[in-house]
Amino acid sequence: MHRSAPRLTRILACAAVPVMLVVAGCSSDSDSGSKKDSGSSSAASPDAKTSPTVAAARFAKLSDPCKSISAKTIAKLVPQTKVKAGTAGKSTDVANRRSCSWNGLDDNGVKGSQYRWLDVSFLRYDSESSLGVSGEQRAKDNYAKEIAKAKATEGAKSVRTSPATGVGEAGTAIAYNLVKTGEDFTYATIVSRTGNVVVTLTYNGTGYAGAKSPASADLMKGAVAAAKEAVASVAVANK
Missing domain, CATH: 3.40.1000 (Protein Transport Mog1p; Chain A)
Known part of the structure; x- marks a missing residue:
């Protein structure tokens, strides 16, 4: 019984704070998963492709x-x-x-x-x-x-x-x-x-x-x- 007292105390403490703080301070697994998703999304975005650079044509028109x-x-x-x-x-x-x-x-x-x-x-x-x-x-x-x-x-x-x-x-x-x-x-x-x-x-x-x-x-x-x-x-x- 004495060994479970600290655990009970932490549960009651989390229950006493607002919901947003519970998510931030007591749901470490959820926070970790969010970070992983963010990193995965960033890695999946391809670099923007650029067109090859070529010199402009010297002559824009023809003579008669x-x-x-x-x-x-x-x-x-x-x-x-x-x-x-x-x-x-x-x-x-x-x-x-x-x-x-x-x-x-x-x-x-x-x-x-x-x-x-x-x-x-x-x-x-x-x-x-x-x-x-x-x-x-x-x-x-x-x-x-x-x-x-x-x-x-x-x-x-x-x-x-x-x-x-x-x-x-x-x-x-x-x-x-x-x-x-x-x-x-x-x-x-x-x-x-x-x-x-x-x-x-x-x-x-x-x-x-x-x-x-x-x-x-x-x-x-x-x-x-x-x-x-x-x-x-x-x-x-x-x-």
Whole structure:
């Protein structure tokens, strides 16, 4: 009986205090469980995820492709240009895809005629934060694809590639021959990249009625000159 007296005294003491104090001072097991639950909840909360940081695209817009090459250059490369202002290509996304073309036939009667075609296209790539890929990297990837596409032109013969020095941050020249409408056409294509924009320019031509086809070297020289102007127009448009 004497051994149970202290225990009885503690029970009576707890019964004499308010309920809130009983819970705090007399229910040590409940308090311990609460602390465990709190710790478990904190441990279960995942850290907030952050999106990868990528550089913003350098160029926010494209230049007008029909104005990207000077009228003087067009007149030189495409004699007797049918539409001097150029013919804009159709696009549902002019912020990222634009193109323009010119063509003309220089008729010299019995001496034959010379036909020329010039077109330029622009592809712009935005940075993708969700994928952690910059616009410039996307342009680099697609620059390689555009080169492969030009080299794989259906019917192209004697395909040759070389660096296009001084055209953008990266430039490649692709030359080949192609038979169209029974005539031998000579092609010069320049694929270049400036920042997050890929510029592709194609210049081709042939001779009619006995006239000789243009020399590949001459077409390539003209294509490089025009491509430099087109690439430079992108930076001007974003000033």
